[in-house]
Amino acid sequence: MTGTPGxxxxxxxxxxxxxxxxxxxxxxxxxxxxxxxxxxxxxxxPYNRPPLSKEVLAGPGDHDAERLxxxxxxxxxxxxxxxxxxxxxxxxxxDLARGRLTLADxxxxxxxxxxxxxxxxxxxLPLPGPQAGRHALRxxxxxxxxxxxxGPGTRVxxxxxxxxxxxxxxxxxxxxxxxxxVEPAAEPMLAVLGPELGRAVRRHHEAAGVxxxxxxxxxxxxxxxxxxxxxxxxxxxxxxDVLIEAVGSVPNTxxxxxxxLDLSDGVLCDNALRAGERLVAAGDVARFPNPLxxxxxxxxxxxxxxxxxxxxAAATLTALLAxxxxxxxxxxxVPSFWSDQLDLRLQSFGSPALAEEARLEEGDPxxxxxxxxxxxxxxxxxxxxxxxxxxxxxxxxxxxxxxRPLLTLTRNP
Amino acid sequence: MKVIVDMAKxxxxxxxxxxxxxxxxxxxxxxxxxDGEPGEERRLEVExxxxxxxxxxxxxxx
Numbered sequence: 411m412t413g414t415p416g417x418x419x420x421x422x423x424x425x426x427x428x429x430x431x432x433x434x435x436x437x438x439x440x441x442x443x444x445x446x447x448x449x450x451x452x453x454x455x456p457y458n459r460p461p462l463s464k465e466v467l468a469g470p471g472d473h474d475a476e477r478l479x480x481x482x483x484x485x486x487x488x489x490x491x492x493x494x495x496x497x498x499x500x501x502x503x504x505d506l507a508r509g510r511l512t513l514a515d516x517x518x519x520x521x522x523x524x525x526x527x528x529x530x531x532x533x534x535l536p537l538p539g540p541q542a543g544r545h546a547l548r549x550x551x552x553x554x555x556x557x558x559x560x561g562p563g564t565r566v567x568x569x570x571x572x573x574x575x576x577x578x579x580x581x582x583x584x585x586x587x588x589x590x591x592v593e594p595a596a597e598p599m600l601a602v603l604g605p606e607l608g609r610a611v612r613r614h615h616e617a618a619g620v621x622x623x624x625x626x627x628x629x630x631x632x633x634x635x636x637x638x639x640x641x642x643x644x645x646x647x648x649x650x651d652v653l654i655e656a657v658g659s660v661p662n663t664x665x666x667x668x669x670x671l672d673l674s675d676g677v678l679c680d681n682a683l684r685a686g687e688r689l690v691a692a693g694d695v696a697r698f699p700n701p702l703x704x705x706x707x708x709x710x711x712x713x714x715x716x717x718x719x720x721x722x723a724a725a726t727l728t729a730l731l732a733x734x735x736x737x738x739x740x741x742x743x744v745p746s747f748w749s750d751q752l753d754l755r756l757q758s759f760g761s762p763a764l765a766e767e768a769r770l771e772e773g774d775p776x777x778x779x780x781x782x783x784x785x786x787x788x789x790x791x792x793x794x795x796x797x798x799x800x801x802x803x804x805x806x807x808x809x810x811x812x813x814r815p816l817l818t819l820t821r822n823p
Numbered sequence: 824m825k826v827i828v829d830m831a832k833x834x835x836x837x838x839x840x841x842x843x844x845x846x847x848x849x850x851x852x853x854x855x856x857x858d859g860e861p862g863e864e865r866r867l868e869v870e871x872x873x874x875x876x877x878x879x880x881x882x883x884x885x
């Protein structure tokens with residue numbers, strides 16, 4: 411950033427996961443020289459969440475939180491050595507006009523610029539009944555609690571057949587559990603994969619031993635002091651020792667209430683991630699328009715998004731604090747994520763969930779392990795791609811389908 | 824600059840080869856091959872590659 415003046419002043423980053431860490435690193439890269447404080451609700455330094463539904467959940471023996479954290483902790487750039495991490499310090503409220511944060515323990519902290527990177531928490535089923543035996547999976551502590559509950563013969567009901575639900579089901583199966591997945595839609599991961607690929611992935615799981623009950627909701631949880639059974643909306647009862655609730659997420663925005671922001675689904679931002687005079691947002695909690703697709707602001711819960719949004723949000727905030735206008739170039743990140751389930755690796759580029767139509771391009775859905783490629787379309791435009799077990803060397807080409815329109819955007823905004 | 828990939832961690836996601844194609848490449852067998860001592864002019868893209876590695880297997884030594 412040679413030639414562009416940086417900013418000083420104190421920046422508070424609220425949220426110490428991937429987006430918060432990357433925001434701190436990118437603030438330094440963008441030329442911010444003032445102090446940075448990162449507040450994290452969890453007691454752990456920033457760590458990578460995807461392994462929590464897979465390797466960490468499946469790993470044998472070790473239940474020591476610190477050793478497990480060390481396996482998934484992010485390495486930090488040397489540029490953030492002078493950043494203060496306040497962990498186990500949840501932020502309860504922010505006053506943007508006064509530049510004050512109130513922590514959950516009542517203490518206050520000031521800021522000149524603010525990054526909202528508080529992410530999501532799991533949505534829970536609104537069902538009464540016993541709590542013991544009910545789990546959600548988002549944090550390392552959630553993972554540790556679930557891990558301790560799973561073993562050979564454990565009867566597991568997974569509510570929700572999205573990506574997290576399907577990954578956890580596959581891992582629980584590997585641990586020797588009897589696994590039933592309950593999903594209101596007709597197929598798992600239907601909104602992203604579409605019916606044909608969703609059906610194929612379901613059959614692949616079923617062949618391995620996971621049972622699916624689709625088109626059904628969980629209606630009640632039975633048991634006196636802990637979960638004994640889960641009742642579905644057609645009256646069917648599934649005996650269960652463990653209920654895993656994988657029914658989506660809720661953005662953590664309550665702490666920003668009272669500042670006149672649009673918090674209806676995450677933090678509403680412009681295309682440069684600006685949400686207020688000195689507020690930017692990054693990660694799962696940021697709702698922003700992506701000109702790759704259209705001008706409608708959306709939150710994107712893909713692993714690539716915290717890194718991309720943090721970079722742009724940091725540049726925007728640094729410019730705002732230095733009294734400069736943010737970079738007007740369109741921000742059009744290519745969303746991508748992967749999901750490992752059994753022997754399958756699903757890789758997604760773009761936004762398949764926006765599509766009206768799925769097209770099978772390569773391979774046989776009955777033999778997913780050998781490689782399948784599907785593309786997703788809306789109003790005649792290619793908006794997403796899903797590859798199953800394709801060679802990694804193909805990924806550049808698959809992603810490039812979405813970076814080409816970006817060049818067009820940059821030239822003709 | 825020295826680049827070290829923890830091959831015990833690497834799961835051949837190939838994201839590094841998208842971020843820094845001059846330094847990382849997925850070969851025909853789908854395995855990673857990489858330049859362990861790229862020039863300093865590649866620093867930004869190598870940092871990007873380390874950031875986007877889903878299993879955080881890439882270490883940059885200055």
